[in-house]
Amino acid sequence: MSEHAAVDQEASNARRGRGASGGGAAARRAARSGGGPGTQLTYIKRKINVYEVLNEEGLALIEKNTDTVLEEIGIIFRDDAEALQLWKEAGADVKGERVHFPKGLCRSLLKTAPPIYTQHARNSERSVQIGGNATVFAPVYGPPFVRDLDGVRRYATIEDFQNFVKLAYMAPSIHHSGGTVCEPVDVPVNKRHLDMVYAHIKYSDKPFMGSVTAPERAEDTVAMAKLVFGDDFVENNTVLTSLINANSPMVFDETMLGALKVYSRHNQACIVTPFILAGAMSPVTVAGTLTQVLAEVLAGASFTQLIRPGAPVLFGTFASSISMQSGAPTFGTPEPSLVSYGAAQLARRLGLPFRTGGSLCASKVPDAQAAYESANTLNSTILAGTNFVLHSAGWLEGGLASCYEKFMMDIDQLGMTQKFSEGVDLSENGQAMDAIRQVGPGSHYLGCDHTQANFQTAFYRSSIADNNSYEQWLAEGQKTAPQRANDLARRWLEAYEAPHLDEGIDEALKDFIAKKKGSMPDAFT
Numbered sequence: 001m002s003e004h005a006a007v008d009q010e011a012s013n014a015r016r017g018r019g020a021s022g023g024g025a026a027a028r029r030a031a032r033s034g035g036g037p038g039t040q041l042t043y044i045k046r047k048i049n050v051y052e053v054l055n056e057e058g059l060a061l062i063e064k065n066t067d068t069v070l071e072e073i074g075i076i077f078r079d080d081a082e083a084l085q086l087w088k089e090a091g092a093d094v095k096g097e098r099v100h101f102p103k104g105l106c107r108s109l110l111k112t113a114p115p116i117y118t119q120h121a122r123n124s125e126r127s128v129q130i131g132g133n134a135t136v137f138a139p140v141y142g143p144p145f146v147r148d149l150d151g152v153r154r155y156a157t158i159e160d161f162q163n164f165v166k167l168a169y170m171a172p173s174i175h176h177s178g179g180t181v182c183e184p185v186d187v188p189v190n191k192r193h194l195d196m197v198y199a200h201i202k203y204s205d206k207p208f209m210g211s212v213t214a215p216e217r218a219e220d221t222v223a224m225a226k227l228v229f230g231d232d233f234v235e236n237n238t239v240l241t242s243l244i245n246a247n248s249p250m251v252f253d254e255t256m257l258g259a260l261k262v263y264s265r266h267n268q269a270c271i272v273t274p275f276i277l278a279g280a281m282s283p284v285t286v287a288g289t290l291t292q293v294l295a296e297v298l299a300g301a302s303f304t305q306l307i308r309p310g311a312p313v314l315f316g317t318f319a320s321s322i323s324m325q326s327g328a329p330t331f332g333t334p335e336p337s338l339v340s341y342g343a344a345q346l347a348r349r350l351g352l353p354f355r356t357g358g359s360l361c362a363s364k365v366p367d368a369q370a371a372y373e374s375a376n377t378l379n380s381t382i383l384a385g386t387n388f389v390l391h392s393a394g395w396l397e398g399g400l401a402s403c404y405e406k407f408m409m410d411i412d413q414l415g416m417t418q419k420f421s422e423g424v425d426l427s428e429n430g431q432a433m434d435a436i437r438q439v440g441p442g443s444h445y446l447g448c449d450h451t452q453a454n455f456q457t458a459f460y461r462s463s464i465a466d467n468n469s470y471e472q473w474l475a476e477g478q479k480t481a482p483q484r485a486n487d488l489a490r491r492w493l494e495a496y497e498a499p500h501l502d503e504g505i506d507e508a509l510k511d512f513i514a515k516k517k518g519s520m521p522d523a524f525t
Contacts, residue, residue: 357381
């Protein structure tokens with residue numbers, strides 16, 4: 001670890017006790033109140049069973065069909081001579097850019113991939129476990145537009161990007177700062193990754209994702225991470241988890257492969273994710289889609305192990321259906337949920353951490369459609385046993401827009417989901433036998449000792465929902481849920497305080513960014 005990083009770690013340790021950790025009464029209250037600025041919950045340690053839709057026969061059938069796809073049909077590795085050469089040396093049959101995989105090759109390579117890893121944050125209290133019984137929530141990723149606090153849909157700016165990083169930092173039930181929380185189009189394309197990575201480091205101390213839009217931008221991300229954590233620490237630990245999409249159906253392009261190689265070589269995690277709109281980019285059936293998803297993940301994930309055995313890699317899937325009338329993507333429908341459940345089972349059989357889901361919707365505004373579709377997606381996400389959840393908060397309009405109001409509404413739901421994931425409390429206090437004895441038949445529990453001791457933390461309290469009387473709601477302005485979310489977002493942004501960042505690290509980052517920007521002209525395409 002570098003000297004600057006060591007100093008920053010000492011400062012991080014000194015901040016313990018200010019409500020930053022997930023323990024204690026403050027955290028328990030946050031878990032039941034929708035959370036608020038200043039108290040961070042740890043990543044979820046699920047105590048509920050996963051929901052499975054496939055039996056052994058169904059799983060074996062999909063795996064058999066996947067082996068056929070890999071061996072007979074193959075996967076294209078486009079415009080990457082190094083990748084093709086590595087596959088040849090590994091024993092694959094390479095014909096042009098199409099790679100055909102002997103049965104068992106990909107699974108054999110994946111034996112070196114860790115089933116669980118830690119992504120370290122610059123504040124060690126914010127580090128997260130990826131895999132096992134852990135679930136980590138990260139915010140929306142990728143939209144070029146925002147729906148702002150004045151209700152205007154417009155192109156996103158770097159200020160919006162910074163605002164969403166700040167909100168994610170302040171949200172107790174978001175455990176990860178994410179990546180491209182929106183696309184800041186007011187910054188040149190070839191330089192904006194520098195500002196985005198810096199924003200995650202400067203305005204949050206949670207784990208974050210790296211740039212994948214070009215190999216050199218991935219290299220810049222690793223270089224900036226090394227300024228924060230130190231060269232040796234980065235090479236021997238994971239501080240970045242980044243998204244690598246397959247170009248479905250059954251293609252990996254040179255951009256994604258280039259970023260994958262950079263991160264894998266430096267021991268940083270890749271989420272290999274087929275991007276599926278079923279009916280357009282995969283078969284219309286759940287089983288057919290699962291077969292293609294597994295084939296693409298096996299090919300891409302095993303390639304990380306050719307680059308560096310032991311590099312962390314996740315089994316990812318993003319599955320949506322499309323309207324067969326308009327071709328537009330649809331969300332919150334049954335079929336993508338079945339794909340998520342099935343893919344989670346396949347990931348567990350491979351021994352890989354799993355990514356899917358989020359709070360997805362096609363609605364253009366944070367309305368009832370957005371709520372229903374997001375709830376349907378989020379419920380299946382948590383019940384599937386997902387380890388890394390991208391798009392947990394802020395997603396709107398099929399991923400075209402990041403919405404401030406939706407972000408706050410989703411945060412509230414994430415808090416509920418975290419409480420649900422704790423399962424049933426079977427401790428002596430949870431059994432409540434003293435209360436049952438004290439109250440007896442025909443009375444009530446409102447005044448008993450057990451209720452008085454537990455009332456502040458017994459039930460989740462939403463930060464968005466209005467449960468008051470109609471008359472009180474009228475008196476308080478008849479506000480809708482989006483209006484209350486708007487108020488809350490404004491209050492949070494006004495109350496934001498940046499986490500400590502060592503001055504030496506900050507100056508080194510700024511100097512690195514200035515030199516990189518000065519080395520090339522602006523490009524907006």
